[in-house]
Amino acid sequence: MSEATILFENQEQIRTLFGARDRHLRQVRDTVGLEIVLRGDELRLHGNDDQIERGLEVFSELRAIVEQRGTLLDTEVDRVLGIEVVETATQVGDVRASDVRASDVSNGANDDNAAIDLFEKAKKIHPRTSGQAGYVKAIRENDLVFCAGPAGTGKTYLAVAMAVNWLRQEMVRKIVLVRPAVEAGEKLGFLPGDMLAKVNPYLRPLLDALGDILGFEQVKRYIENDVIEIAPLAYMRGRTLNDTFIILDEGQNTTITQMQMFLTRMGTDSKIVVTGDTTQIDLEGDVPCGLTDAMRRLHSIDGVGAVELTRRDIVRHRLVSEIVRAYDRQRKPREPRKK
Numbered sequence: 001m002s003e004a005t006i007l008f009e010n011q012e013q014i015r016t017l018f019g020a021r022d023r024h025l026r027q028v029r030d031t032v033g034l035e036i037v038l039r040g041d042e043l044r045l046h047g048n049d050d051q052i053e054r055g056l057e058v059f060s061e062l063r064a065i066v067e068q069r070g071t072l073l074d075t076e077v078d079r080v081l082g083i084e085v086v087e088t089a090t091q092v093g094d095v096r097a098s099d100v101r102a103s104d105v106s107n108g109a110n111d112d113n114a115a116i117d118l119f120e121k122a123k124k125i126h127p128r129t130s131g132q133a134g135y136v137k138a139i140r141e142n143d144l145v146f147c148a149g150p151a152g153t154g155k156t157y158l159a160v161a162m163a164v165n166w167l168r169q170e171m172v173r174k175i176v177l178v179r180p181a182v183e184a185g186e187k188l189g190f191l192p193g194d195m196l197a198k199v200n201p202y203l204r205p206l207l208d209a210l211g212d213i214l215g216f217e218q219v220k221r222y223i224e225n226d227v228i229e230i231a232p233l234a235y236m237r238g239r240t241l242n243d244t245f246i247i248l249d250e251g252q253n254t255t256i257t258q259m260q261m262f263l264t265r266m267g268t269d270s271k272i273v274v275t276g277d278t279t280q281i282d283l284e285g286d287v288p289c290g291l292t293d294a295m296r297r298l299h300s301i302d303g304v305g306a307v308e309l310t311r312r313d314i315v316r317h318r319l320v321s322e323i324v325r326a327y328d329r330q331r332k333p334r335e336p337r338k339k
Contacts, residue, residue: 003024006043006059011170014038016066017059022171024077026140028058031081037117038169069230116161119168125161125213131313132158136303139273146295147275148253149309155275156249160209163245166271167227171242174226174267177206178262180233180253203230206249233258242267251276251291253283258272259290 008014020024034055035046045055045116054230061080066072093183114133116125132154138145159327163175174176210219210228222228233254248254248262251274259274266272276291283289311325 001046002049002310004045004052004056006045006056006063008041008063008101010037010041013063013066014043014106016072017062019072020072020075021140021143023074024062024072027077027081028055028062030059030230037119039119080200081328109311116158116165118161118164120214125158127158128154128315129211129313131307131309133316135307136162138187138307139271142268142305143270144272144304145274145305145307146291146297146299147273147292147307147309148252148278148295149307149313150277150279150311152314153309154313154315155309156205156247157209159247159273159275160206161213162211162273163247164210166245172245172269172271174241174245175222175228175239176244176246177203177210177228177230178233178236178246178248179203179206179250180258192260203249206247207229212315221256236262239265241265241270244270246270246272248272248274249276251294252278252281254290255283256288256290259294261292 008017012037024034028034030031032055033047033051035042036055037046043059045052045059058080062072062077065076065080112134114127116136118124127136129148135145135147136156136158138147139159147159149155162171167175168173207230208217214222219228223230232247244267246265251259253276254262263272263274274291274294278289278292281289295306298304
C-alpha cells in the first residue's frame, strides 16, 4: 500500500474540487480505486502504485481546471476520468438511467468505501451488514434520507457518525438533534430544570451515540459552543437551518403535520436523516404516523433516499433479534390508547 499527499491553498478550493456533497471526490475514488482522506488542507491518497500515479494525474488536471475557471463541471470530471455516460431511454422509478455513469455500474460500495472516517486517531466506523452499508451510502448520496427498522439496527448510531464525519470535513457547520417528546406508554409528569434538562430523557439515545463517538467532554464543548444543538421537535417551527446536519430520531412518533413542518426546515447545504421504528408507534389513538406517510409520499423524489433495515441488520446482543422476531409473530393492529 502506497501513500501520496496533495496540499491545497484553502478550503474553498477543496470544496470546489470535491463538488456538491463530495460528488466529484466519490467519483474519483470509485473509478481509480483509491482510499482518499482529507485532513485540514491535505488530501492523502492510499492505494497501490498504479492507483496513486493515476490519482495524482487526475487531481492535477482537475485542480488546474479549478484554478483557471473557479468551477468544476460534472462533464469535466467525466472527461478527465475517461468515463462515458451510459445512454438509455429506460427509467427506474424517477431516476433516469442516462444519469448513471459507467463507474457507478461497475463499482459497488466495498467495506473500505462504506467506512465512516471520524478524523480522530484514525478511528473509523464500519457498517456491519449490507443493509447498514446501503444506509450509509444513501446518506452520502441524498440530502434527505428516511431509515425505518427495528431496534438495534444502528439507525441512530450511523446517522450520528455521518453527522460527525460531515462536521469535521467542514461540509456543515452544525449538528442539530431532534426528537418528538412522546412518552412510551407512561407519563413522566413535569420535569425539573431548564429546557436541556427537560428534553434530556427524550434525547438520551442521541447523546449516548455522540458520547461514544466523540467522548462526553467533546460533546459538552460542542453543545456549549452551539456546534451541536439538541431540541424537541416542537422547537423547530419557524426555523430555517442552513449548513446543518439534522437528525430526527423516533420519527415514527411524529404526526403527518409535524413531519411536514420538520422537513420544511431544511435550508441550503443541509442534510436531514429521519430514523424510526414503525413497530413502536406511541402516538395517541389512530393518529397516522408521519414517518410511514413521508416515506410513501417522498421516496421517488430525486435527492430523497428511503432505507428499510430488517432483523438481519440487528447488531446488538443476539437475543434482541429473537425478541423482535417473537413480537413480530404475534403483532396485532395498533389499538386506540385509553385516555
